[in-house]
Amino acid sequence: MSRLTHNHSDTAEATATMRAAESLLPEGRRLLVDPMARHFVRRPAYLVPARSAFAARLAVSLFDRWCPGLHGHVVLRARYADDAIRSTARAGVRQVVLLGAGFDTTAHRLPGAARFFEVDVPTTQQAKRDRLRATAGPTGSGRTPGGPHGSTIVDEAGGPTYVPCNFGVDDVGARLREHDFDPGAPALFLWLGVVPYLTPEALETTLAELRGVTARGSSLVLDYVEADALDRAAGHSGARRVERMVARRGEPLHSAFTPDTIAATLSRHGLTVNDDVGLGELAARYPTADGPRYRDGWNRVATAVAAG
Ligand SMILES: C[S@@+](CC[C@H](N)C(=O)[O-])C[C@H]1O[C@@H](n2cnc3c(N)ncnc32)[C@H](O)[C@@H]1O
Numbered sequence: 001m002s003r004l005t006h007n008h009s010d011t012a013e014a015t016a017t018m019r020a021a022e023s024l025l026p027e028g029r030r031l032l033v034d035p036m037a038r039h040f041v042r043r044p045a046y047l048v049p050a051r052s053a054f055a056a057r058l059a060v061s062l063f064d065r066w067c068p069g070l071h072g073h074v075v076l077r078a079r080y081a082d083d084a085i086r087s088t089a090r091a092g093v094r095q096v097v098l099l100g101a102g103f104d105t106t107a108h109r110l111p112g113a114a115r116f117f118e119v120d121v122p123t124t125q126q127a128k129r130d131r132l133r134a135t136a137g138p139t140g141s142g143r144t145p146g147g148p149h150g151s152t153i154v155d156e157a158g159g160p161t162y163v164p165c166n167f168g169v170d171d172v173g174a175r176l177r178e179h180d181f182d183p184g185a186p187a188l189f190l191w192l193g194v195v196p197y198l199t200p201e202a203l204e205t206t207l208a209e210l211r212g213v214t215a216r217g218s219s220l221v222l223d224y225v226e227a228d229a230l231d232r233a234a235g236h237s238g239a240r241r242v243e244r245m246v247a248r249r250g251e252p253l254h255s256a257f258t259p260d261t262i263a264a265t266l267s268r269h270g271l272t273v274n275d276d277v278g279l280g281e282l283a284a285r286y287p288t289a290d291g292p293r294y295r296d297g298w299n300r301v302a303t304a305v306a307a308g
Helices: 010-023 044-051 053-066 070-090 122-136 172-178 200-211 237-248 259-267 279-285
Strands: 095-099 115-120 161-164 187-191 219-225 271-278 299-306
Touching: 010 044, 010 053, 010 070, 044 053, 053 070, 070 187, 070 219, 070 279, 070 299, 115 122, 115 172, 122 161, 161 172, 172 200, 200 259, 219 259, 259 271, 259 299, 271 279, 279 299
Parallel strands: 095 115, 095 187, 115 161, 187 219
Antiparallel strands: 219 299, 271 299
């Protein structure tokens, strides 16, 4: 039985920490501003870089050396997703589904862009809602402590629709329908930082279930670990470290792909890849004032569109 049945996801807290630390970097250097991310960080080891600008600078630089390619990927995929939400909203898409949302704050950062559905296992989802409520305070006023990175948190009434679901166990299509998702209208599905943790069987089942609620004009953005990065002899040092670290924390990696194998997997479920980028290209799309910050990665982000 997965650790996530009993505990919230530690990897969700780790990625929130990376977004919080990135938000504290100097203006011309940071790739993302996610002022709410720090509210979801509780683990003692993660607290300091999520709250102090000095510690954030140090932690990002040390982490980039210890585990090259991960921090850059996590913050750049969030930029990529924000752009996908804005561009699909301009095209009239009004539903955004965060699959394995974790402590993602997009629904609060871009509240008017669409109706947001957050799908995750009940444990992680409950931890997120508890932290949101604690941050909003007893009055539920939603005002959080100020400072340069203070933020306003929307309380539950204005927030996303939470859809509890364990991929590979529960039927995600059925769960979405039960929560007022409109399968006849196009949607943007974001599946970030989740596919590597699913077994190939759970991934296939979930894609098949999603197909039943995917209208023409919908798209899916996901990220995946590059298959050769995990090679025991010639793999990527960052990938191999993360593989060991997440396994120790009870969230082992189960799948990795090449651009061809992910495209083939998605096409079995009616999805055609129209963009697939590695870290170097992502960094070139979102350069900082002093140029692209990252080159060497082992994750890719892909977008696929549904013919319907
Ligand atoms: C690395 S975190 C990524 C969270 C978020 N998408 C982000 O980018 O920060 C992985 C997330 O996937 C969720 N997850 C993992 N396995 C899952 C499953 N079988 N069903 C639903 N959610 C799952 C975890 O609870 C966690 O929130």
